[in-house]
Amino acid sequence: MKSPYQFIDTPALLIDNELMESNLDFMQKKADQYHANLRPHTKTHKMPELAKLQLLKGAYGITVAKVGEAEVMAEHGLTNIFIANEIVGISKLERIKALNRKIKLRIGVDNEYQINQLEEVFKNEEKAIEVLIEVEVGENRSGVITDDQLLNLAKHIKNSKKVVLKGVFSHEGHSYKAKTIEDCIKAANESQQRTLRSGTMLRELGIDIDTISIGATPSMMHAGIIEGITEIRPGTYIFMDVGQGSAIQDFTKCAATVLVTVISKPTDERIVLDAGAKSLTSQNRSEGICATQGYGLVKNSNGIRLSGVFDEHGLIYNKEFRNSIEIGDKIEIIPNHICPTCNLYEKAYLVSKGSILREIPILCKGKTQ
Numbered sequence: 001m002k003s004p005y006q007f008i009d010t011p012a013l014l015i016d017n018e019l020m021e022s023n024l025d026f027m028q029k030k031a032d033q034y035h036a037n038l039r040p041h042t043k044t045h046k047m048p049e050l051a052k053l054q055l056l057k058g059a060y061g062i063t064v065a066k067v068g069e070a071e072v073m074a075e076h077g078l079t080n081i082f083i084a085n086e087i088v089g090i091s092k093l094e095r096i097k098a099l100n101r102k103i104k105l106r107i108g109v110d111n112e113y114q115i116n117q118l119e120e121v122f123k124n125e126e127k128a129i130e131v132l133i134e135v136e137v138g139e140n141r142s143g144v145i146t147d148d149q150l151l152n153l154a155k156h157i158k159n160s161k162k163v164v165l166k167g168v169f170s171h172e173g174h175s176y177k178a179k180t181i182e183d184c185i186k187a188a189n190e191s192q193q194r195t196l197r198s199g200t201m202l203r204e205l206g207i208d209i210d211t212i213s214i215g216a217t218p219s220m221m222h223a224g225i226i227e228g229i230t231e232i233r234p235g236t237y238i239f240m241d242v243g244q245g246s247a248i249q250d251f252t253k254c255a256a257t258v259l260v261t262v263i264s265k266p267t268d269e270r271i272v273l274d275a276g277a278k279s280l281t282s283q284n285r286s287e288g289i290c291a292t293q294g295y296g297l298v299k300n301s302n303g304i305r306l307s308g309v310f311d312e313h314g315l316i317y318n319k320e321f322r323n324s325i326e327i328g329d330k331i332e333i334i335p336n337h338i339c340p341t342c343n344l345y346e347k348a349y350l351v352s353k354g355s356i357l358r359e360i361p362i363l364c365k366g367k368t369q
């Protein structure tokens with residue numbers, strides 16, 4: 001249970017190279033098997049170096065959530081980027097315009113306000129901006145909900161001069177909350193059908209779309225990909241985490257951990273760690289196949305979890321474990337949700353079998369604008 005990386009200062013983000021490679025290979029193989037492009041969501045790792053590794057393994061392009069992430073990724077050589085999010089505001093769209101001159105860029109839209117702002121910002125621009133309409137498939141977040149909303153927005157874009165509609169995308173985030181794996185597969189299939197149907201409706205309007213994009217990690221771990229879906233966008237699969245491990249009933253695929261130090265053992269069952277909410281987040285998932293307990297899982301521990309976090313302290317209550325480790329020992333914690341955890345670190349240590357291979361800067365850390 002004790003980490004071999006006793007010489008790294010803590011808290012530190014570790015990435016196990018072999019586990020990450022195997023997770024990357026799994027998803028690329030899946031995309032290839034179904035003849036879909038893999039466009040991984042890089043908001044999970046926020047590291048241009050890993051985005052390039054994903055391309056090297058066969059990914060078609062990358063997904064990001066924010067303009068700032070796209071800018072950093074583009075600066076570091078990523079040239080095919082989809083911002084799977086509704087970008088609103090003139091200053092952000094000016095940045096989109098500058099980026100669009102340099103790379104193959106697409107952004108998400110779900111309302112006319114955005115299209116009008118894009119038309120204004122791009123009015124003197126030679127190269128139009130390509131967009132995908134987001135379709136809401138059950139997550140209860142952004143995206144058009146009704147067929148009328150979809151068609152009205154598509155017609156509005158069709159009438160615009162500098163905005164080109166290239167397809168639809170959806171995110172089946174509600175698959176995280178499915179009660180069973182069967183329900184997760186059902187949610188994935190229904191979401192794909194709904195997204196495909198939206199694509200067909202656009203084609204019936206005479207719009208020449210080339211992309212029908214779906215994807216989240218739990219659904220892509222379990223469901224197939226229906227013919228006609230051109231692209232999948234899972235992100236968390238690269239590292240997995242306690243939520244994703246719960247869904248597949250296997251935590252041995254979790255590639256990213258936070259290395260922490262035992263700093264106190266104040267009672268005969270309490271262990272205090274030097275990492276709390278500011279190093280692990282205080283996220284948890286309350287329901288469904290991705291439900292988590294506590295605030296992180298001790299790697300290779302047979303279920304020992306953090307039962308509480310302060311800002312800078314994590315707490316474990318377990319008498320046997322407490323007696324098996326010493327103050328000063330370092331242990332690895334699998335975070336409940338790896339995406340916001342990566343955003344807390346300047347760099348990650350890529351490790352393999354007890355050695356550090358190299359440090360990878362997390363260049364999109366904090367790029368939330």
Ligand SMILES: Cc1ncc(COP(=O)(O)O)c(C=O)c1O
Binds near residue numbers: 217233236
């Ligand atoms: C729009 C969009 N696409 C893809 C993903 C990737 O999903 P996951 O994190 O389950 O891999 C996300 C994650 O939140 C998302 O918001």
